[in-house]
Amino acid sequence: MKLARFRINGWESYGLVEGAEVRAIQGDIFREYSISEATYPLDRVKLLPPTQAASFWAVGLNYAAHVAHQEGALDAERIRREAGVFRPWQKGVNCIIGHTDPIVLPPEADYVHYEGELVIVIGRPARRVTPDEARHFILGYTCANDVSGEGSWSKDLTNWRRKGSDTFGPVGPWIETEVDPHRLDIITRLNGKEHDRGSTSGMTHDCYAIVSGISQFVTLRSGDLILTGAPGAVEALHPGDVVEVEIPGIGTLSNPVEAEKNEAS
Amino acid sequence: MKLARFRINGWESYGLVEGAEVRAIQGDIFREYSISEATYPLDRVKLLPPTQAASFWAVGLNYAAHVAHQEGALDAERIRREAGVFRPWQKGVNCIIGHTDPIVLPPEADYVHYEGELVIVIGRPARRVTPDEARHFILGYTCANDVSGEGSWSKDLTNWRRKGSDTFGPVGPWIETEVDPHRLDIITRLNGKEHDRGSTSGMTHDCYAIVSGISQFVTLRSGDLILTGAPGAVEALHPGDVVEVEIPGIGTLSNPVEAEKNEAS
Numbered sequence: 184m185k186l187a188r189f190r191i192n193g194w195e196s197y198g199l200v201e202g203a204e205v206r207a208i209q210g211d212i213f214r215e216y217s218i219s220e221a222t223y224p225l226d227r228v229k230l231l232p233p234t235q236a237a238s239f240w241a242v243g244l245n246y247a248a249h250v251a252h253q254e255g256a257l258d259a260e261r262i263r264r265e266a267g268v269f270r271p272w273q274k275g276v277n278c279i280i281g282h283t284d285p286i287v288l289p290p291e292a293d294y295v296h297y298e299g300e301l302v303i304v305i306g307r308p309a310r311r312v313t314p315d316e317a318r319h320f321i322l323g324y325t326c327a328n329d330v331s332g333e334g335s336w337s338k339d340l341t342n343w344r345r346k347g348s349d350t351f352g353p354v355g356p357w358i359e360t361e362v363d364p365h366r367l368d369i370i371t372r373l374n375g376k377e378h379d380r381g382s383t384s385g386m387t388h389d390c391y392a393i394v395s396g397i398s399q400f401v402t403l404r405s406g407d408l409i410l411t412g413a414p415g416a417v418e419a420l421h422p423g424d425v426v427e428v429e430i431p432g433i434g435t436l437s438n439p440v441e442a443e444k445n446e447a448s
Numbered sequence: 449m450k451l452a453r454f455r456i457n458g459w460e461s462y463g464l465v466e467g468a469e470v471r472a473i474q475g476d477i478f479r480e481y482s483i484s485e486a487t488y489p490l491d492r493v494k495l496l497p498p499t500q501a502a503s504f505w506a507v508g509l510n511y512a513a514h515v516a517h518q519e520g521a522l523d524a525e526r527i528r529r530e531a532g533v534f535r536p537w538q539k540g541v542n543c544i545i546g547h548t549d550p551i552v553l554p555p556e557a558d559y560v561h562y563e564g565e566l567v568i569v570i571g572r573p574a575r576r577v578t579p580d581e582a583r584h585f586i587l588g589y590t591c592a593n594d595v596s597g598e599g600s601w602s603k604d605l606t607n608w609r610r611k612g613s614d615t616f617g618p619v620g621p622w623i624e625t626e627v628d629p630h631r632l633d634i635i636t637r638l639n640g641k642e643h644d645r646g647s648t649s650g651m652t653h654d655c656y657a658i659v660s661g662i663s664q665f666v667t668l669r670s671g672d673l674i675l676t677g678a679p680g681a682v683e684a685l686h687p688g689d690v691v692e693v694e695i696p697g698i699g700t701l702s703n704p705v706e707a708e709k710n711e712a713s
Contacts, residue, residue, distance in 0.1 A: 238542055243605075265605055272606040273538040277503055277666050289665060310614075340508075340530055341537040344665040349575075400554060400609040401542050 185434070186212055186323065187357035188235075188281075189228040200225065200357055213306065213322070213405035230282040233325050233358045234304060234406035241274045241329060241346070242393055245412025246385045249298075252416045269388055271397050272342060274329070274410065278352035285441045287350045288422060291334045295420045298329035298413035299371035299428035301383050303390050304358050305407040309398045317394035320403070323360035324367075324390075326428045326436040328353040329410050330420070354408060359433040364390045369414050372427040381414025450699070451477055451588065452622035453500075453546075454493040465490065465622055478571060478587070478670035495547040498590050498623045499569060499671035506539045506594060506611070507658055510677025511650045514563075517681045534653055536662050537607060539594070539675065543617035550706045552615045553687060556599045560685045563594035563678035564636035564693035566648050568655050569623050570672040574663045582659035585668070588625035589655075591634075591693045591701040593618040594675050595685070619673060624698040629655045634679050637692040646679025 185200035186208075197212050198205035203225050210216030243265070244250050250266040280286070288295050306322030330351035336344055367383040388396065393409060403409075420426060424440040450465035451473075462477050463470035468490050475481030508530070509515050515531040545551070553560050571587030595616035601609055632648040653661065658674060668674075685691060689705040 238540055268603065268605055270605040271608045273540045273608070273612070275503055275538045275666070277669070291664075338533065340533055340535040343536045343538070343662075347538070348665040349667050397608075399556075400613040401540070402614050404542070 184360045185357045186233065186360065188231040188233050189223075190231055191223055191228045195231065198223075230356050232279045232281040232354045233356075234408060236276055236279065236406050236408045237404045238407045239274045239276045239279055239352060240271050240397060240407065241410035242269070242271050242388060242412050244270075245387050246381065246414045247387065248381060248385060248415045249413045267387060269396050271393070271409075274342070274352055275347045278347050278349055279408075280350050280353050280438070282353070282355035282436055283438065284353065285350065285439045286328070286330055286353060286420065286426070287441050287443050288332070288420065289334075289348055289443050290445075291336065292332040293334045295330060295332035296417040297371055297373070297420055297426045297428070298331060298417055299369050299379065300327050300329050300413050301364060301367060301369060301390075301411045301430060302327045302354060303364070303394060303409040303411060305394070305403045305405060305409070307405055309394060309403040312395055312398050314391040314395040317391040317398075320394060321390070322405075323358040324362055324364050324430075324433060325354060325358050326356070326430050326433055327408070327410050328426060328428050328436060328438065329413060331417075353436055353438045355436045356434045362432050367430050367432055370429040370431070371418075372429065373418055373420075374425055378418045379415045383411070383414070385414055386411060449625045450622045451498065451625065453496040453498050454488075455496055456488055456493045460496065463488075495621050497544045497546040497619045498621075499673060501541055501544065501671050501673045502669045503672045504539045504541045504544055504617060505536050505662060505672065506675035507534070507536050507653060507677050509535075510652050511646065511679045512652065513646060513650060513680045514678045532652060534661050536658070536674075539607070539617055540612045543612050543614055544673075545615050545618050545703070547618070547620035547701055548703065549618065550615065550704045551593070551595055551618060551685065551691070552706050552708050553597070553685065554599075554613055554708050555710075556601065557597040558599045560595060560597035561682040562636055562638070562685055562691045562693070563596060563682055564634050564644065565592050565594050565678050566629060566632060566634060566655075566676045566695060567592040567619060568629070568659060568674040568676060570659070570668045570670060570674070572670055574659060574668040577660055577663045579656040579660040582656040582663075585659060586655065587670075588623040589627055589629050589695075589698060590620060590623050591695050591698055592673070592675050593691060593693050593701060593703065594678060596682075618701055618703045620701045621699045627697050632695050632697060635694040635696070636683075637694065638683055638685075639690055643683045644680045648676070648679070650679055651676060
């Protein structure tokens, strides 16, 4: 089942994606809901970020192939030291955008790259759950782009603007509830050309370990989103680009890239 | 003006604190509202965290006196390297609790301490504002306890559980809108005994610089909360303690401390 959040004529709703249409849902997808008779063509609605997350988590360096890539690009000693450590952090809900919304590059950024990732969508409050129990607290999965930038802030001690600047968190297009999260391909494309293909089977900490791990100290809430790490190589983004993250079995998240407009100009 | 969020008989509202009473507010304190006729004794309402923040930010090592203290307690070389760097990060809304709510110590924590701090409350969306403009985007100020723990997680690479575990973010008791944020004392008390007293005049990055700085990359929203750093020394918390953060001119935030109950026991 594919659950989308969408807007049409100024009205927002959840819906069930059925082929090229979306059927509106009445009620709360995290509690009780019913499927309505009203359908809309997908190409006539605006897809919104699939939840209104209270928290937007990420887990860094969760694939050996990505670690190897980052050793070449960044401080190799630091990357090796940090690889394998379970290190969730809060990317911040401020940066979440939806399918087709533009990724906006701030002028201070010298180099911004994409990271195509699988996202866990929490379905009900989870606290101190085991990895075996974790699957029952997950509603489904979607795609994200963990946009990351380097710039004048290379000496920063946190990811607050490197990975948390506004628009650096595209999520969507919708939630797939029936999928094995550890047997998925993640394909990233820039301007239609495939640049990277990885498999979620390569995760260091799998989805159930991640949910269990965070929940030992933090109550995860319905709708919370967790990025699970980039599987491989990354590529720079430039204004005018279109970047796609496709996870076959879920869908394709596509976002154009723009330079930030100076309001004074 | 003191703005509180409170609950009485299962009903939640904002209110105006007038002496020992709170007068209910109708409407949205960030847009349009009116003052009602209904008043309640403060000691009969439950004070809630003063906003429903979308983002809960913190700025680390923002006072020289606190840096000196931390050099003694933690990795001195790292602390000296990091002092002075503007480094906001997201503590996470999951950990926010209100006045009188218990701080719950997880069994994995060996040592948990308080950090009494001034909190900035954002009043309207702020993006790319200058320090001079920043005051117009701030609704007011409140008190917080930036609870921080050391434990089996001392090798962690982020603050996710050290400072972001559930209940590690007490905020309140209410918002004071008419106060000079850079001429305030911050007093922390443990079981009634004063342990630390600092002044917000010692901030490295003042409140307007903080709001301006974050807003260069992030849209701050109405109700967002920003911790501005601990001014001095800190002290360990133990089950049974009561910890107070008083900022004269604003109010006193008080929280009991408990050990986490094992649900199985």
